[in-house]
Every structure is written in structure tokens, then in C-alpha cells.
Amino acid sequence: MADxxxxxxxxxxxxxxxxxxxxxxxxxTQNIVGQREEGLVENxxxxxxxxxxxxxxxxxxxxxxxxxxxxxLFFNMFGLWMFGVAIEHxxxxxxxxxxxxxxxxxxxxxxxxxxxxxxxxxxxIFRRLPMEEQLELIESPSFKVNVATLGASxxxxxxxxxxxxLYPNSIIMIxxxxxxxAKWLVLIYAGMELFLAFRNSAGDTVAHFAHLGGALxxxxxxxxxxxxxxxxxxx
Numbered sequence: 001m002a003d004x005x006x007x008x009x010x011x012x013x014x015x016x017x018x019x020x021x022x023x024x025x026x027x028x029t030q031n032i033v034g035q036r037e038e039g040l041v042e043n044x045x046x047x048x049x050x051x052x053x054x055x056x057x058x059x060x061x062x063x064x065x066x067x068x069x070x071x072x073l074f075f076n077m078f079g080l081w082m083f084g085v086a087i088e089h090x091x092x093x094x095x096x097x098x099x100x101x102x103x104x105x106x107x108x109x110x111x112x113x114x115x116x117x118x119x120x121x122x123x124x125i126f127r128r129l130p131m132e133e134q135l136e137l138i139e140s141p142s143f144k145v146n147v148a149t150l151g152a153s154x155x156x157x158x159x160x161x162x163x164x165x166l167y168p169n170s171i172i173m174i175x176x177x178x179x180x181x182a183k184w185l186v187l188i189y190a191g192m193e194l195f196l197a198f199r200n201s202a203g204d205t206v207a208h209f210a211h212l213g214g215a216l217x218x219x220x221x222x223x224x225x226x227x228x229x230x231x232x233x234x235x
Contacts, residue, residue: 012081013088025150026065027073042066046148047108049115051123053138054146054213056164062136064104071143076152083159086167091225101153106217107154111210119145150185154210157193158182158218161186161230165222 012020030041046064048055067073070080122144126134137143164186171179190212197208223228 011085016084027067042148046150049145051119051145060108062160063150064152065196076156079156083163102217103158104155105216107210110213112208116210133166154214157211157214161215162222
């Protein structure tokens with residue numbers, strides 16, 4: 001058995017470091033531009049439902065570098081550092097970047113698939129409205145299909161799932177107090193996200209299916225990568 005251990009609490013390999021810098025710079029840009037042109041950055045770069053007039057294919061990538069608040073940014077970057085460092089050290093910069101982007105894409109695809117199904121009844125009602133009312137709604141930020149999704153959470157959940165698979169018995173301190181093995185942390189998180197996704201309570205603005213999509217994609221990537229080289233698998 002071999003577990004990952006940080007040799008320094010301030011390790012920032014190149015991809016993790018640059019991803020964190022980009023996310024911070026984008027967040028600052030969102031706030032600076034948003035003060036002058038509210039909604040402009042989100043309309044162009046956050047992820048929108050396929051029904052929305054604001055949807056653009058590039059949003060599948062750009063949304064994962066945007067955040068809705070400082071707390072949102074901080075916890076995602078903390079998770080990226082906590083779990084991404086180990087994965088980048090293991091696979092190298094190029095493969096880790098591929099892993100991160102693909103996990104984020106997996107999160108976006110599952111989220112958009114679920115969202116498309118959820119929005120279809122709303123669109124059925126929309127299509128029956130008079131043309132004048134449709135024109136009033138189609139670009140409105142209050143129209144549900146125009147609500148944007150943003151954040152690195154899907155890619156970060158991919159890192160969490162991959163870490164739990166690669167280093168299942170590594171100890172993680174929950175809230176810096178409660179020790180827990182990585183494999184149990186991943187299972188608990190996945191169970192909570194699955195429960196909350198199907199509960200779908202009013203006022204819940206978290207994209208739980210995106211988290212699950214990112215975790216599943218990250219897990220599958222490292223699973224198949226390790227099947228090619230079983231000698232490097234950590235039990």
C-alpha cells in the first residue's frame with residue numbers, strides 16, 4: 001500500500017498553479033465588467049441551456065473558469081489544490097490538464113442533458129404563448145432557460161473522485177478536525193450529491209448533476225488509465 005503525502009503544504013505544480021491564477025483573474029474580470037455591464041460576461045461565457053438564446057458551444061469550456069462569489073471561488077480552488085496536486089504529480093502536467101478539462105466537460109454534458117429534459121415542459125408552454133410575449137421573454141434573465149451555470153466544481157469533483165480511487169486510504173482531515181479515508185469521503189460526497197440531485201428542493205441553485213458528472217468522468221479516466229499500467233496502481 002502506498003499513500004500520497006504532501007512534502008510541503010505550499011506545493012503548486014504548474015497546471016494547478018496556472019488554473020488557480022486564471023480562475024482568480026476571470027473572477028476579477030467578472031466583477032469589474034459586471035459593475036458596468038451587468039450580465040454581459042455571464043451571457044457570453046457561463047454555460048446556458050440548449051434552449052437559451054445565450055447558449056454558445058465555447059461555454060462548455062469557459063464556464064469552468066467562472067464563479068458566482070468569492071466563497072465559491074475559494075472552495076473550488078482549495079479543492080483543486082488539495083486533490084489536483086497529487087494527480088498532477090502522478091500523471092504530469094499535460095495529462096493532468098487533459099484530465100481536468102475532460103472532467104469539466106463530462107460535468108457539463110450530464111448537467112445539460114438533465115437541464116434540457118427539465119426545461120422541455122417550460123419550453124412547451126413558451127411555444128404556446130403569443131409571439132409578442134415570446135419576444136419579451138426570450139432574452140429576459142428571469143426566463144428560467146436563461147439562468148447560467150458557472151464554476152469549476154465539476155472538474156474539481158473529478159479530482160476528488162480520482163484522488164479517492166488512486167489513494168483510497170490516504171487520510172483527509174474534515175474541517176481540520178475529523179480524519180477520514182479518501183475512499184469514504186468520495187462515497188459520502190457522491191451519496192449526498194445523488195440524494196440532493198433527485199430531491200431537487202426549491203431554492204437549491206447547486207448543479208448537483210454537474211458534480212456527479214465530473215466525479216464519474218474523473219473516476220473513469222483514471223480507472224482506464226490505470227488498467228493500462230497496473231503496476232502503478234495504489235491500493
